[in-house]
Amino acid sequence: MEVKPVKGTHDIIGNDIILYQRIEDALAKIAHTYGYLEFRTPIIEHTELFARSVGDSSDIVRKEMYTFLDKGNRSLTLRPEVTASIIRTIVNNKLYSSQDFPIKASYLGPTFRYERPQAGRYRQFSQFGVEAVGLDSHLIDVEVIALGYNALKNLNFKDITLKINTLGDDASRNQYREALRGYFAGHIHEMCIDCQERLNSNPLRILDCKVEEDRKIIKNAPRIQDFLSEQSKERFSKTINLLDSLNIKFDLDETLVRGLDYYSEVVFEYHYIAPDGKTIGALGAGGHYSHLVEELGGPNLAGVGLSFGVERLAQVVASENLLFDAFPFLAFYIMPIGEVNIEKVYELNEKIHRLGYPSEMAYESKALKALFKKAEKRSALFAILIGEEELEKEMLTIKNLRTKEQTSVALADFDSVANQMVEEELIELNEER
C-alpha cells in the first residue's frame, strides 16, 4: 500500500527546488551583507528549552509542539522555532565572554508546529532568521527590521506592510497587564475559551484573538501607549524616527502583541496582501527580548531578531512571478539529427557544461518535432542542431527558440558566441516581462 506524507508536510520536488534555492540564496546573502554568520543547531532540543523561552502560556507550547520521550526517557521536542536554540548555543558556548557585542547569528532550517494545515500553514516549515544579542539599543532593533525589509525588497516584493508596536519594558507591561485584567474581567464570560484561559496566564495575548465577537470587546480595551514608561516611549520614538529616515514605511498597530512570550519593547511583522486582496498571514516577524538570555542560564543580555517563513515567501514569489530568473531554463538543448556520431554530440554537451551553461542533450536522434517539444518542456533558450554535416564542417546550427532565428556558428567560436547569445537573450526576456 502507498505510504502518504504526514499531514501538514510537503515535498519540494521538480522545478520548485530552484525557486527555494534562489530565495534561500537571497536570504543568506542579505544576512552576510549585515554581518550575520550562520549558526546550525540541532532540530531536536530538550522540551524545557521552549517551555522556558517561548513560554508556558503560548499556543506553541500549550498545543503545538511535537514532543516525545526518547528511549532514555528524556522529553525532547522538534523545535517549533529557532530563537531559543540560538540563545542556548550562545549560552552553552559562552560566546558573550569576549564582550564583542552584538553577537550576530543567522539560521535556516526546518521547524515543526502541530497546527491546522491550510494555505501558508504547515506542520513542518522552514524558517530563515537572524538574532543579534548583547546590544540593548534601538540602533540594533532598527538594523534587524531593515534587514528583513531589504530581504523582501531583494526578492522583488513591492507592497509590503510592516506592522510595528511596542510592548514597553517590564514595568510598563506589568501595569498594562493589570489594567487589561481589570477591563476584561467584566467581559470574560462573553469571550472564547482561549481568552478565558489567557486572562490569568497572559492577558496581552487576548488582544491577538481573532474571534469576531471578542474583537468588539477588544476594541475598547486599554491601550499600551497609556502605560509606557518614559524610557520605553523614548526608545520607541527613536525607533520609528530612524525607520522614517531610512525611508522604511510602517503601520503602527497597537494590537500587535505576538504569540511568543519572550518579547518586550519593539515587535513587528511583515505582511503581504496579494492584488486579489488575499493574505497568507505574516511572511516574517520578530522583536526585542530583554530576559531570554538570562532565562536560559546566561548573563543579563538583551537581544533582537526576526524569522521569515520560507514556504510563505515561496508561495508569493511563485504566484506573483517575482523572481523571473528563478524559473528553470536550459541555455541549450542539443539535438542530434539523423545518423550522427553521438559521442561527438556528447563531447559538445560536456564542453558546454564546463563553460558553466545549463545544457542537456537528447541521447538519441528523434523526429525534430519531438525534440523541439522536449526543448520547450525544459524551457531551453536555444536549440543546437547537430547532424553529420555540422560535425564534418565543425559548425553548429543554433536556433533561438523564442524568435525562431537560426544562426551558424563555428565550433571554435562557440565559447565567446555562447556567452553573448545567452546574456542578450536573458536581457530580452527580462524586458519582455
Ligand code: HAM
Ligand atoms: P513566529 O511569528 O512564530 O516567530 O514565526 C515566524 C514566521 O514563521 C511567521 O511569520 C511565518 O512566516 C512562519 N510560520 C509560522 N508558523 C508557520 C506555519 N505553521 N507554516 C508556515 N509558516 C509558518 C518566531 O518564530 C520567532 N522566533 C521570531 C523571532 C526571531 N523573534 C525574535 N527573533
